[in-house]
Each structure stands twice: as C-alpha cells, then as structure tokens.
Amino acid sequence: MEIRIGIVNTPRELNFETNDTAEAVQAAVAKALEERTTHLTFTDAKGNTMIVPTVSLAYIELGAEESRRIGFVV
Numbered sequence: 759m760e761i762r763i764g765i766v767n768t769p770r771e772l773n774f775e776t777n778d779t780a781e782a783v784q785a786a787v788a789k790a791l792e793e794r795t796t797h798l799t800f801t802d803a804k805g806n807t808m809i810v811p812t813v814s815l816a817y818i819e820l821g822a823e824e825s826r827r828i829g830f831v832v
Contacts, residue, residue: 759777759778759779759780759821759822760774760776760822761773761776761783761800761820762817762819763810763815763818764816764817764818764819765810765814765815765816766814767814772808772810774800774806774808775802775803776800776801776802776803778801780820783800783820786798790812791812794812796812796813797809797811798810798811798812798815
C-alpha cells in the first residue's frame, strides 16, 4: 500500500510503500493523535523506518492496497 504524508512547511511530501494494511496505518495514526504522542513511526516495504513528528502532520493519504501490475494494461 502506498502512503503519502504531507508535512507542514515542507514543499515535498513523504511517499513510500508499506506492507501494512490501510486499517492498521489508520488505527496507528488515530491512536497517536488521540494520545498526543510526539512522534509517529512508519516502516516501508524495504524495512526502512521513518519517524514523523505528529505536530508537523498536514495530511496522510492512504493509497490502494492492490499490487502494481507489470506490463501493459488494455
């Protein structure tokens, strides 16, 4: 699944693929915001870890969970 994170006062967004489900990511973000956690941690499909301060979150966009197709689509 693709995740895009907009960060306040930053012209570029953080964009990565993860093996987590949309429900799991949404629950983790909601929990962090409700508990006023200072940082939110994400792990991408390659095993890299991103730590984002919750104060700086502008938006989080969750993409489709289907895998990308290889080749031409008719």
